[in-house]
Amino acid sequence: MTLQLDTTHHDRDAVGMTYVYPVLSRRSGGVSVGINLNINNACNWRCIYCQVPELKRGGPPPVDLARLEDELRRMLTTIIHGDFMVESVPEAMRRLNDIALSGNGEPTSASEFPAVVAIIARLLAEFDLIGRIKVLLITNGSLIHRPYVQAGLVQLSALGGEVWFKLDRATREGIKRINQTESAPDKVMGNLVRCAKLCPTWIQTCVFTLDGQPPDEAELADYLAFLGQALAAKAPLKGVLLYGLARASTQPEAPRLRRLPAAWLTQLAERIERIGLTTQTFP
């Protein structure tokens, strides 16, 4: 496959596979192999900054596990043994960093989630990659209470994997406004604590201006208090990944959203660190 990757376009159809796609990641400075289970662009949330094209509400169709395994094996073969890096990746970024369960919707809404983690485990062993690359689950965290999701998290942890758990706001109103979902903060807390106890977990937070206004002080205070409560509940959090708007939203609210200056993110990061959490910022 001849394809030039860059860090601004994440075209999940670029290599003609159904579930597997390569991206150049600005965060890792290398290649990330994405696994998209939501091939119908359906998510149980509708975040106003979501970049998924033609996003709709719902869950994924049944996952064709044999196809997914075949695609992942072929992708790893061309990256590790083939000419993918030389043909498609700028020289400075020719390293395989991770396999990420991410994509065009919430990955854990697929009941095959633990079977997919088992496929990743099998292929990591086959390519002698266990402990050499990361395995990430990027999730909105809303389905962690489901037993099959927890089973997958246990397997993910055994692989040295990590969860990135979305938390943009910590009040019912804020979650409704930003993520367009009805979710009570105590339910979010329950899922976050459960998740962090099963698998190493980072919180992932996206900040931006909406109609020219950044998150206000009351929202920030609620968010910081929520983080403090998670620590008090003994959630062994790895820290907080603080993101700005990396790519344009595909949602109707897109014209109302703007990036925040890097200094704004740095200030929030300092406040988060004061309550005892590590941060990484990606303005």
Ligand code: SF4
């Ligand atoms: S959870 Fe992720 S995929 Fe779902 S709407 Fe939000 S940003 Fe989009």
